[in-house]
Amino acid sequence: MKNVKNTTLIILLFCVIELIVHLIADYNSGFHGDELLHIATGNHPAFGYMEFPPVIGWLAWIQDQFGSTSVFVHHIFTHIATILILILIGLSTVELGGKSKAVFIVLFCIMISPGFDRSQQLFQPFVFSELFWVLAFYLLVRFVKGANNKNLFYLTVALAFGFLNKYDIVFFIAGICSLFFFKNTQKILLSKQVWKFILSFFVIVAPNLWWQYVHGFPMFQMFSRLYETQLDKLSIGGVFGELIIDLNPVTLLIWLPGLFYMFNRKSKATYRPLAVCIALTILFLALAKSKHYYFFSAIIFLIIFGSIWFEQIVLAWRKWLLYPVIALFILTGLFLLPWGLMVLPLNGFISVYKLKKEENRYQIPFDEYYTKSKWVKTMTAIKAVYDSLPAKEKQGCLIWGKHYSQAGAVNLFGSAYGLPKAFSYHGSFYLWAPGGQMPETVIAFTNGEATIDFFETYFNSVVAVKKVYNPYADFDKDMYQTIYICKRPKQNFDGLKVLFKKRVFE
Incomplete structure (x- = not known):
């Protein structure tokens, strides 16, 4: 007993x-x-x-x-x-x-x-x-x-x-x-x-x-x-x-x-x-x-x-x-x-373990440590781009997140910034992508896993307008998020879904 x-x-x-x-x-x-x-x-x-x-x-x-x-x-x-x-x-x-x-x-x-x-x-x-x-x-x-x-x-x-x-x-x-x-x-x-x-x-x-x-x-x-x-x-x-x-x-x-x-x-x-x-x-x-x-x-x-x-x-x-x-x-x-739980604040973690900047970043291995500030900076930058659009282009404008985490972040945090919904063709977001005609203007953003060439395949006009720097990125591709304004789509949403059918996990 x-x-x-x-x-x-x-x-x-x-x-x-x-x-x-x-x-x-x-x-x-x-x-x-x-x-x-x-x-x-x-x-x-x-x-x-x-x-x-x-x-x-x-x-x-x-x-x-x-x-x-x-x-x-x-x-x-x-x-x-x-x-x-x-x-x-x-x-x-x-x-x-x-x-x-x-x-x-x-x-x-x-x-x-x-x-x-x-x-x-x-x-x-x-x-x-x-x-x-x-x-x-x-x-x-x-x-x-x-x-x-x-x-x-x-x-x-x-x-x-x-x-x-x-x-x-x-x-x-x-x-x-x-x-x-x-x-x-x-x-x-x-x-x-x-x-x-x-x-x-x-x-x-x-x-x-x-x-x-x-x-x-x-x-x-x-x-x-x-x-x-x-x-x-x-x-x-x-x-x-x-x-x-x-x-x-x-x-x-x-x-x-x-x-x-x-x-x-x-x-x-x-x-x-x-x-x-x-x-x-x-x-x-x-x-x-x-x-x-x-x-x-x-x-x-x-x-x-x-x-x-x-x-x-x-x-x-x-x-x-x-x-x-x-x-x-x-x-x-x-x-x-x-190293498993974020029991220390980010600056405390860097200080306690005496982490040094290498290649202009700290290379924090766990993104939970810095994503709280990362997404604030990203949403603020996308909001500035969205606000810069003429009123006519804002109508029906959507946001294309190349990675599911980017689309997920916009859909979770974006309403507080007055942002439209995001879509993606990565992972399960492929299932939820809209159908029908695409808007004339789409705001797209991505990490280093894709460049302007990726979006130019699907739009007649693509312009890189902002970069969001991440000083804590563990990998080179995560150092910057690039925001693009994409105009005059070459196909509709249904066409995009066909094009990405075999590329859902890329």
């Missing part, structure tokens, strides 16, 4: 601390570029989008009802998901035989990891992916311990909604299929009842699969582009190195032993099926050339096992080792925290 109380208090303590630091980060930060796309999906609720399944859009729709441009408002579900992740990690640790110290260690590892801090801060599918993976893992543990229809049904539903959030859960599902070869789960998985659960899964995900079919399976176009431009260039060694750094090198002392411990634990009836499932999941992710942060959800499982190993083996050998480990966690956690 005392252990239950201690465990509950530990989970509660970490939930409170985690929420506080995330709220501080909300206060200091702006939006990540991808978040502006995810927020925009709330204006277009559907059963799917070009880049991801529908869950993020449903959540965005609820948040959009507040009519706010606040970072906090658009992080409501992110913070809820983070708290639920911590609770489920704690419960999973207990289910696997861990006590209060194991729960303390596993939650501490999550909190001091800049990778987890950042993935659980942004309004992106990643935080909800971690939530559904951890929920499914908790239910999987219960199923392995007591194989019955009830546990299998709950697991099926969790996996189905995980699929509706992000397709990466198919790697976990593939790993779970290994349970067909273990005696304590084989009987129920080979029974006639299992078809009911398979059918339940496909009934839940069917609306998204139908949406993909109707729209020509854009997810395959996206994956193809990802492999062409990014994933094929990755190496296993490079990915593993990034993973160690992003999860805090100290946590390697926990999750790497966890990988071996889950295979060697005496309680093989419970541990061995889970170990094979997790190992296969990681192997499938590696074979698919996944980016390092795609492994985060699976690494959580290893941290759970590693924390149990530390409690049951290491502390049973030398109890005093807990204190230097905690001290090491605190020191590294405090140093790395601002």
Whole structure:
């Protein structure tokens, strides 16, 4: 009873601390570029989008009802998901035989990891992916311990909604299929009842699969582009190195032993099926050339096992080792925290880490640190260009954002500046592009990923009128945003949609 109380208090303590630091980060930060796309999906609720399944859009729709441009408002579900992740990690640790110290260690590892801090801060599918993976893992543990229809049904539903959030859960599902070869789960998985659960899964995900079919399976176009431009260039060694750094090198002392411990634990009836499932999941992710942060959800499982190993083996050998480990966690956690969460204001971050200007910019790796001021400058510049147009040209004028983040920013912040709506043919914005005749005048803007030649393809007159300098850009192409006035379009909106059909992810 005392252990239950201690465990509950530990989970509660970490939930409170985690929420506080995330709220501080909300206060200091702006939006990540991808978040502006995810927020925009709330204006277009559907059963799917070009880049991801529908869950993020449903959540965005609820948040959009507040009519706010606040970072906090658009992080409501992110913070809820983070708290639920911590609770489920704690419960999973207990289910696997861990006590209060194991729960303390596993939650501490999550909190001091800049990778987890950042993935659980942004309004992106990643935080909800971690939530559904951890929920499914908790239910999987219960199923392995007591194989019955009830546990299998709950697991099926969790996996189905995980699929509706992000397709990466198919790697976990593939790993779970290994349970067909273990005696304590084989009987129920080979029974006639299992078809009911398979059918339940496909009934839940069917609306998204139908949406993909109707729209020509854009997810395959996206994956193809990802492999062409990014994933094929990755190496296993490079990915593993990034993973160690992003999860805090100290946590390697926990999750790497966890990988071996889950295979060697005496309680093989419970541990061995889970170990094979997790190992296969990681192997499938590696074979698919996944980016390092795609492994985060699976690494959580290893941290759970590693924390149990530390409690049951290491502390049973030398109890005093807990204190230097905690001290090491605190020191590294405090140093790395601002590299995952914006707990420092921008100038404080630059000062504390003594960042120097290189090539006329600071090269801040996370755009959340500076986007609050970036978009104010951008909207102000576009407003000046818009106000310079004759009244006749303002009528029907729209704004073309080359990147979805640019169109998303105008549609989120632009009304406060009296700006017209933006459109784009990048990502899911392609689905929402207007049809019919184009206005005679369009204001376009882009980063360095496109030049004036790009817009001259679609307009008879294109003039660059303003540049917005970004002194914090990490890449050359992000140093300037160029604003153009485009006149006399060569085609209508429907023609543009045809031209960009195969270029949605460029």
